[in-house]
Amino acid sequence: MTVTFLPGAPVPTTLAAAPSFDLEAVLASIETMATQKPVAAQIVSIAGSDDTDARGLARVLGSDAALAGRVMKLANSAYFGMRGRVTSLQFAVTVVGFTTVRTMATVALTDLDDESRLPRDFWRMSTCVALGASTLAPRFGERPQDALCLGLLAPLGVALLHHNDEEGYAELSAAEPTAAGRRAAEVRRYGLHAYRLTAVALEHWGFPPSMVTPLGAVDDLGTEDGALLRAALEVAARLTVEDHEPVPVEELTGGQLRDDAVVPVLDRVRAEAEELRLALLD
Amino acid sequence: MSATTVTAEPLVPPEVVSAIFYGAAVSDTLVLLVAELVGGTPRITWGNEGATQLLGYGLDDLRSLPVTSLVPTLRGGEVRLLLRRERSVRMTLPVRTASGALVEAVVRCTPMPSGRTWTLRLVPADSESERALRATADAHEQRFATLTERSPVPTLLSEQGMRLAHVNDAFCSLVGLQAEQLLGTGWMATVHPDDLDDVIEQVVVVLGGGDGETKARLLRTDGIERTAVFRFSQLFTPGVGAGFVGTIEDITDRLAFEARLEHQANHDPLTGLPNRTLLAEHVAARFRPGSSGLACLFLDLDNFKVVNDSLGHAAGDELLVEVAARLRATVRPGDLVARFGGDEFVVVCQDVDEDDAVTLAQRIGAALAEPVRLGGVDVRSHASVGVTVQTAEHGAAEELIRDCHIAMYQAKAGGKGRITVLDQRARAEARDKLRLVAELREAIERREITLLYQPIFDTADGAPVAVESLARWHHPVRGAISPAVFVALAEESGLIGALGLLVLDETCRQLAEWDRVLGPAAPPRANVNVSALQLDEHLHGHVVAALERHGLPPSRLSIEITESALMKDPASAREVLMQLRGLGVSLAIDDFGTGYSSLAYLRHLPVDVLKVDRSFVAELADGHTEIASAVIALARSLELTTVAEGVETEEQAAQLAELGAGFLQGFNLAQPMTGHRTAAWYAAHAR
Numbered sequence: 017m018t019v020t021f022l023p024g025a026p027v028p029t030t031l032a033a034a035p036s037f038d039l040e041a042v043l044a045s046i047e048t049m050a051t052q053k054p055v056a057a058q059i060v061s062i063a064g065s066d067d068t069d070a071r072g073l074a075r076v077l078g079s080d081a082a083l084a085g086r087v088m089k090l091a092n093s094a095y096f097g098m099r100g101r102v103t104s105l106q107f108a109v110t111v112v113g114f115t116t117v118r119t120m121a122t123v124a125l126t127d128l129d130d131e132s133r134l135p136r137d138f139w140r141m142s143t144c145v146a147l148g149a150s151t152l153a154p155r156f157g158e159r160p161q162d163a164l165c166l167g168l169l170a171p172l173g174v175a176l177l178h179h180n181d182e183e184g185y186a187e188l189s190a191a192e193p194t195a196a197g198r199r200a201a202e203v204r205r206y207g208l209h210a211y212r213l214t215a216v217a218l219e220h221w222g223f224p225p226s227m228v229t230p231l232g233a234v235d236d237l238g239t240e241d242g243a244l245l246r247a248a249l250e251v252a253a254r255l256t257v258e259d260h261e262p263v264p265v266e267e268l269t270g271g272q273l274r275d276d277a278v279v280p281v282l283d284r285v286r287a288e289a290e291e292l293r294l295a296l297l298d
Numbered sequence: 299m300s301a302t303t304v305t306a307e308p309l310v311p312p313e314v315v316s317a318i319f320y321g322a323a324v325s326d327t328l329v330l331l332v333a334e335l336v337g338g339t340p341r342i343t344w345g346n347e348g349a350t351q352l353l354g355y356g357l358d359d360l361r362s363l364p365v366t367s368l369v370p371t372l373r374g375g376e377v378r379l380l381l382r383r384e385r386s387v388r389m390t391l392p393v394r395t396a397s398g399a400l401v402e403a404v405v406r407c408t409p410m411p412s413g414r415t416w417t418l419r420l421v422p423a424d425s426e427s428e429r430a431l432r433a434t435a436d437a438h439e440q441r442f443a444t445l446t447e448r449s450p451v452p453t454l455l456s457e458q459g460m461r462l463a464h465v466n467d468a469f470c471s472l473v474g475l476q477a478e479q480l481l482g483t484g485w486m487a488t489v490h491p492d493d494l495d496d497v498i499e500q501v502v503v504v505l506g507g508g509d510g511e512t513k514a515r516l517l518r519t520d521g522i523e524r525t526a527v528f529r530f531s532q533l534f535t536p537g538v539g540a541g542f543v544g545t546i547e548d549i550t551d552r553l554a555f556e557a558r559l560e561h562q563a564n565h566d567p568l569t570g571l572p573n574r575t576l577l578a579e580h581v582a583a584r585f586r587p588g589s590s591g592l593a594c595l596f597l598d599l600d601n602f603k604v605v606n607d608s609l610g611h612a613a614g615d616e617l618l619v620e621v622a623a624r625l626r627a628t629v630r631p632g633d634l635v636a637r638f639g640g641d642e643f644v645v646v647c648q649d650v651d652e653d654d655a656v657t658l659a660q661r662i663g664a665a666l667a668e669p670v671r672l673g674g675v676d677v678r679s680h681a682s683v684g685v686t687v688q689t690a691e692h693g694a695a696e697e698l699i700r701d702c703h704i705a706m707y708q709a710k711a712g713g714k715g716r717i718t719v720l721d722q723r724a725r726a727e728a729r730d731k732l733r734l735v736a737e738l739r740e741a742i743e744r745r746e747i748t749l750l751y752q753p754i755f756d757t758a759d760g761a762p763v764a765v766e767s768l769a770r771w772h773h774p775v776r777g778a779i780s781p782a783v784f785v786a787l788a789e790e791s792g793l794i795g796a797l798g799l800l801v802l803d804e805t806c807r808q809l810a811e812w813d814r815v816l817g818p819a820a821p822p823r824a825n826v827n828v829s830a831l832q833l834d835e836h837l838h839g840h841v842v843a844a845l846e847r848h849g850l851p852p853s854r855l856s857i858e859i860t861e862s863a864l865m866k867d868p869a870s871a872r873e874v875l876m877q878l879r880g881l882g883v884s885l886a887i888d889d890f891g892t893g894y895s896s897l898a899y900l901r902h903l904p905v906d907v908l909k910v911d912r913s914f915v916a917e918l919a920d921g922h923t924e925i926a927s928a929v930i931a932l933a934r935s936l937e938l939t940t941v942a943e944g945v946e947t948e949e950q951a952a953q954l955a956e957l958g959a960g961f962l963q964g965f966n967l968a969q970p971m972t973g974h975r976t977a978a979w980y981a982a983h984a985r
Contacts, residue, residue: 039378047385070539097460097483099495101502110505111459113539154463154481161458161538207375216379225390225423232371280478 039207042180046217049125055080056125060221063118073117074106083124086296087117093295095288119165120296122221128175129297135178135189141256142171143293147285148251149244155273156244158226166227167248168296173213173231177206194261195253199235209235211245243269251278255286326351329403329420333365333381340365340381340416352420354396369405370394380405383413390423452526452548455533456541460486460501463541472526472548474519490515490523497528504530505540513549524550566637568615569622577636577644578696584648585695589688593655595645596684596702597625597662600714602641605677613672620670621679628665629658642706643681644699652687652719659683659717680715682706691725704728735791737773738784742796747771749804750970751824753979754941754963757955762983764823764856766963767805768970769797789831798832799840806848806855808973815977819984825856825886830863833870838877852882858909860888868899879904886941891929901936908933910959912944918953930958 050057058076062068077084084105091108092100102108109117123129131139146167153163177185188205192198199209206213215231233242234249246268253260265273322330323346332344342363350357353368366377369391380387386408392400402423409416443464446453452469456462465480473480473488480488489497493514500510510530515523527547534540564576572580584592599621606614618641625635625643634646647658663683669676684705692698701720709718720728741747751765771779788794805824812820828837845852857878864871864887875885886907887900891914914926926942933940942954945964954962971979 039375040383043379043382091459094483095461096458097486097498098502099498101498107502107506110540113458115538116458151482154477159457160461160463160482203373203375207378212376219389228390284482 042176042206042213043216045176045180046220053125056083056121059083059121060118060125063114063121064222064224068114070106070109070114073114074104074109077109077117077121078105080124083121086120086129087112090116090120090295093291095292095295113161115162115165118223119168122169122172122218123296125221126172126175126217127179128172131297133179134175135185137256138171138175139293139297140289141252142168143289143296144252144255144285145170145245145248147288147292148248148281151281151284152244152247152251152273155277156240156247156269158244162226163244163248166230166245169218169223169227170211170214170231170245170249172217173210173215176213176217177202177210181206193259195249196235237267237270240270240272243272247273247278251281251285254278254282255289322346329422331360331368331418331420333407333416333418335414336362340377342368343415349420352395352401352422353393359396368393370400380407381409381416382407383409385409393420452546454485454542454544454546456501456544457533457535458539458541459505460498461541469546472518472524472546473516488516488518490517500528500530501542504532504542507532510542516546516548524548525553526550569619569637571622571626571643572634572636574636574638577634577638577646577699580634580636581646581698582695584646585688585692585698587693588690590690591649591651592688592698593647593650593652594686594698594702595647595655595659595662596638596686596699596706597643597645597681598706598710599641599666600680600682600710601677602679605672609673609675609677616672617670617677617679621666624665624668625662628662644702650687652685655685655687656717656719659685663715663717682709682714683717684709685717685719687719701725701728731787734779734784735787735793738771738787738791739793739796741771741773742788742793742800745800745804747797747800748972749801749808750972751808751821751976752963752970753821753968753976754825754961755967757951757959757962762821762968762980763961764825765821765976766825766858767801767808767827769801769827785829789829794829794831798829799844802826802840802844803847806844806850808976809850809854810848811973812977812980816980816984819980821976821980823854823856823884825858827858827860827888828863830860830866833859833863833874835874837874838881841878841883842881853884856884856886856907858886858888861890861892864903865899868903872899872903875904891925906938907961908938908940910940910942910954912964915942915944915950915954915964916946918950919947923953923957926954926959927957930954934958 050060055076059073059080062076063073077087088102088105088108090096091102091111092098096102096111098111102111127133128138128142146164149158149167150160150164153160156163174185184205188201189198192201199211202209208216211231211234215228218231219228230242230245233239234245236242237246247265250263250265250268254262265275265278322328325346326348328346329348329352330346331342331349333340334343335341336343342360342365345353345355345357345360349355350360353360355363365381366372369377369380371392372380380389380391386406388404388406390402390404393403393405394400404421404423406419406421407416408419446455446464446466449466450468452472453466454462454469455464460483462481462483462485465477465485469485470477470480473485475484475488478484486494486497493512496512497514500512504510509532510528512528513525514528515525517523525548527549528544529547530542530544532540533543564573564579565571566573581592581594599617602614602617605617618637621643622635622637625645629635629645630647632648634644636644636646638644645658645662647655650658663681666679666681669678671677684702684707686698686702686705688698692701704724705718705720708720708724709716712718748770750768750770752768753762754764754766755761756763769781769785771781771784773779785794785797788797805826809821809824841852841855841857845855859871859875878885884907885905886909887903887905888909889911890908892911908929910926910929914929917923918926930940930942939960940958941961941963942950942959943963945951945954945962946966948966950964951962951967968979
């Protein structure tokens with residue numbers, strides 16, 4: 017039993033002001049997506065099971081030609097270093113890993129692969145978060161591949177809010193240049209911020225706590241759970257957001273990471289992000 | 299994750315409902331709570347025994363507790379994520395207990411149809427056993443990580459494809475980079491580009507479930523190249539995918555050591571030149587039957603023995619090193635210079651014709667003729683050079699080397715400092731000779747060399763006192779081969795030892811057989827010829843063995859040695875003769891008078907008989923009795939007996955008797971006969 021003792025932690029007794037946007041529709045959309053893309057939903061479901069093997073996963077994946085093609089493309093991309101040696105879907109699943117297949121299925125399930133329906137630079141941001149998280153993962157004792165998937169899916173909530181409230185979300189984003197400010201505005205408008213919404217969706221689809229917990233803890237600087245994600249988001253912001261005011265990563269990571277360690281990570285992410293984006297999309 | 303709508307179940311009897319409620323209320327394993335909207339705020343309105351135990355609240359305290367106090371991470375409006383109106387929800391959340399501690403729990407929330415009341419079921423996420431298992435697994439992983447980290451074996455760990463998740467210090471040291479630079483696909487840049495494909499191929503095999511091993515070069519940041527063996531094993535994590543564990547063995551030093559050993563095995567340590575082994579491989583690798591352009595030059599230094607003998611072996615070695623250097627400097631790039639052995643060198647060149655090869659030989663001759671300062675003396679080296687250029691007749695690489703060797707001998711035979719190109723006739727002769735040697739070897743092995751026996755007579759009474767064994771070879775195709783030819787051939791080709799043993803053994807066997815057949819009438823003694831090359835420390839043993847094998851006393855055997863054989867090394871010859879004499883074998887000097895015997899030596903040699911050469915006997919017919927007379931007189935003065943060979947006529951026999959020859963041997967007296975005929979002849983003679 018994991019028990020965390022927080023002496024003197026404040027106990028909120030009242031709810032925050034009622035949000036101005038009904039979240040119910042967004043939550044309902046998460047549940048209805050599965051019926052619209054059953055193969056992707058099935059992959060999301062079985063890829064997380066310990067009973068699933070590469071052969072079984074490849075068999076299901078094979079019935080979605082577009083998704084299977086993307087997995088093959090990713091397996092042969094420079095990111096995995098296999099130089100075109102991956103010629104079967106089963107081997108591709110083995111190379112990229114089940115979590116990545118599941119992540120790609122989630123991308124398909126949520127229409128994240130349709131860039132026309134996403135905020136501007138959405139995938140540029142996502143791939144930078146993913147590569148930042150993957151590159152920094154060993155410093156936080158995390159598996160790079162899981163961190164890559166977490167980074168890729170983290171902005172899912174942004175896309176969901178954009179889908180359901182395009183104008184409102186665009187205004188909100190424009191009014192809040194900082195990440196923390198935007199998240200606060202999201203809480204005011206929707207009752208929760210975009211990463212929390214991602215966490216809800218991932219939990220709904222059965223993703224493990226290791227991927228869900230950091231998303232909920234992204235604003236809680238006192239916990240280590242969200243430290244890697246915060247650092248990755250900062251890396252991505254430095255690379256993709258104009259006029260971004262850098263936030264020291266020592267602050268974001270509780271001192272686990274120093275700013276001078278970020279410089280080579282920025283170089284690596286900058287070099288690989290576009291290639292990963294092309295490998296993940298068409 | 300299907301949505302569940304709770305509906306009333308009208309068919310369940312009230313007592314069943316009561317029973318279930320009672321069971322749920324008092325259960326300490328189930329944790330159940332009921333929440334309701336009270337004044338717009340969701341609050342706990344009921345909890346069972348399990349809930350009060352887990353959360354530490356009394357039932358009264360639990361009632362009216364805001365849900366947000368129970369699940370503090372659902373801030374702001376997030377509590378609505380849990381308390382959905384139309385769907386049941388499952389969330390993993392920290393739940394706050396009365397003490398303020400947070401307990402990780404799976405919270406399953408089911409709404410009532412009214413949309414204002416929810417049932418919450420809490421299951422602590424971690425059981426004690428799960429925690430213990432995880433702790434054990436963590437400890438295992440930590441031990442593995444520590445082991446790998448501190449291992450001196452460079453180790454890679456990939457969790458996905460070629461992407462490294464871990465690399466130990468030993469690998470970082472091997473390539474001179476930090477772990478951060480190697481993780482992901484960064485390490486691939488350290489593999490030599492020409493070898494990377496092989497590495498990836500092996501990883502493909504390993505990710506597919508097999509084992510992989512390959513050799514690849516690693517590029518260090520300091521520019522140094524290391525060669526390593528990569529060994530891969532699959533690392534499969536259920537539900538995740540496949541990576542690999544790679545261990546790397548740096549074999550650079552081992553390869554260098556092996557290369558040194560190989561170099562030593564294939565090179566002459568003195569000059570550093572390739573040796574015969576490498577020469578043979580080099581020519582074989584370039585030889586294509588039917589093509590042309592490959593040439594071999596065989597060099598033999600003409601004055602090397604003089605340098606060695608007069609200036610010492612150190613000067614000789616110095617000369618060889620200088621010759622090697624000059625050869626290397628004179629040949630074209632790509633030509634091979636090898637030390638064949640002793641003072642012999644071979645140069646191999648490609649894409650040349652006969653003129654080119656001869657020109658090169660001349661250049662080499664000129665280069666070697668430049669003086670070399672050895673021990674304060676200027677020495678000019680000259681070499682005899684044999685040249686062979688590949689022709690259609692060359693069927694194998696070794697024929698090319700053999701031919702240039704022959705050509706060198708021809709050059710040497712023609713005088714020193716010459717260059718000879720092996721021509722067709724010489725090549726044909728050489729090949730013929732090689733065939734004949736092979737056939738002679740077979741003939742000896744099959745005992746096809748037969749012996750004839752020629753009686754030797756006492757001059758005084760004409761009685762046959764001995765026979766001389768004479769080897770004969772009847773070739774199945776060429777007919778009779780002269781002993782002068784095949785004995786010389788045997789001496790040249792190292793077969794003389796085997797031939798000599800055959801003659802010795804067969805003679806003894808024949809003597810024993812004659813004894814059985816003829817008894818006292820058998821030939822009293824047999825003379826066996828021994829070559830100069832047999833005259834060594836083994837001869838005594840061979841003679842003893844042959845006599846013992848056939849049960850004969852040593853007095854039955856006489857050993858004939860030519861004068862020239864004795865004079866090659868008179869001191870050691872004397873040693874051997876003394877041993878034989880001690881044995882009781884009699885000794886004769888054959889062909890006496892044809893060589894250049896030192897009479898002083900002759901006096902000290904333990905011999906019994908001088909055989910007067912047939913040429914001096916032949917001269918008698920022309921009235922020249924001087925030499926035969928002198929030899930016989932000399933023998934007598936040294937208290938030796940004489941056998942006159944080649945007695946062809948009655949007159950010669952009479953003259954020799956008159957001159958005092960002790961014994962006679964010749965065609966006119968008795969022809970050489972087979973063993974069987976000899977037996978018959980002796981039997982008849984006895985009657």
